[in-house]
Amino acid sequence: MPAKASRAAFGEALLELGATDERIVTLDADLSKSTMTAKFARTYPSRAFNVGIAESTMIGMAAGLALTGRVPFACSFACFLIGRFETIRVSVAYTQAPVKLVGTHVGVAIGEDGYTQMGLEDIACIRALPNIPIVQPADEIETKQAVAWAVEHPGPVYLRLTRQNLESVHGDDYRFRFGLAEVLRPGQDVTLLASGGPLWNCLEAAKRLAAQGLGAEVVNVATIKPLDEETILGSAGKTGRVVTVEDHGVHGGLGGAVAELLSEVMPTPLRRLGVTGFGESGDPKGLYAKHGLDPDGIAESVLKFLHR
Structure with missing residues (x-):
């Protein structure tokens, strides 16, 4: 299997899952092309919300949607998403709203964009909050299975995804199991x-x-x-x-x-x-x-x- 960024695998998984599960919606803060939700938005325009450069609004909307039965994926670069820590703290962790937070472009491997776009403190921030698990898949297979798990997970979750391509470390028989190394x-x-x-x-x-x-x-x-x-x-x-x-x-x-x-x-x-x-x-x-x-x-x- 060729190398693929986990953000790309996420976008593909979301499109496939969304075809049979109308609860799934996406929210973006003007970065849907980068978070790989743009195709989902084109395919299911009534279930995709681009709020502009307003991440706190995006997270709050996602919490509201989650509490009314939708399965919202709130997506942005990890540094911008976690930069709205206070909103995540109250609207997601405290209420246990089942929002699926998706932080892409993590770490120094995003490359030329530099530090202002790098998610380097996101795990530390989310680890400090109760109720939000953290999942970081290692390749395409694991990413797609983790996304499918997240849809059915009854609480919030933080998915940490890469900009760079990832070599496959799993075979076709791999099964993602939350909480297990x-x-x-x-x-x-x-x-x-x-x-x-x-x-x-x-x-x-x-x-x-x-x-x-x-x-x-x-x-x-x-x-x-x-x-x-x-x-x-x-x-x-x-x-x-x-x-x-x-x-x-x-x-x-x-x-x-x-x-x-x-x-x-x-x-x-x-x-x-x-x-x-x-x-x-x-x-x-x-x-x-x-x-x-x-x-x-x-x-x-x-x-x-x-x-x-």
Whole structure:
């Protein structure tokens, strides 16, 4: 299966699901071409709402629609969506309105658009709120199944999607299971936890580490909130070392969630890889390399962590 951005897979899934489920509606803040809901809007114009550059209004409308039986997908760049934190806090989390928040263009891998368009703090913000799970799929197959799950999920959810194409890490027999992490590659020396964009790079890094005699266990943590504590603790207990890898700030994201879990339940040496400052404009692959999120950077960090 060719590489595809999770935002593109989201748009395709929404169009397919919308054909048989008239509850589904979309809301956009003047970015439907980028969030990939434009085709849904053309196909089902009475079920698509473009509110202009008014994200708070969009979220409030979505909450109202959700509370009257619709299944609203409120979509924007993650940085703009989470920038309306106070509206999400009250209108979605507090009321438990089953709004499907969709943040696209996450992380430094959006490339040339630069920091002002990068979602680097979104996980940290949503993790702080009760009632909103966080799902970050790693490829087309997982994205489409996660969207189908979100339609039927009775509460709110935050879907975190990429601008860049993602290589496939799953076969046709894969089934998304909310709340469960997935061991993609077994290993005995170190655990690599990741989701979304960096996951493929972790698998490639594991190959480099294997060439040096190290067995890296790669775990797909598609559900970032709530964490699959059993799988993560089981892997950490086996390998004794954990590295988290995320295209997000190192504070408050996947690494922070894992650090909280390990420190409270099973203290384990942990290294968090992510963005340590602000993002910047540049080539996506170059930015991953600069921030140590490419296969070579991940492998090098693991070797240093293990004193090899």
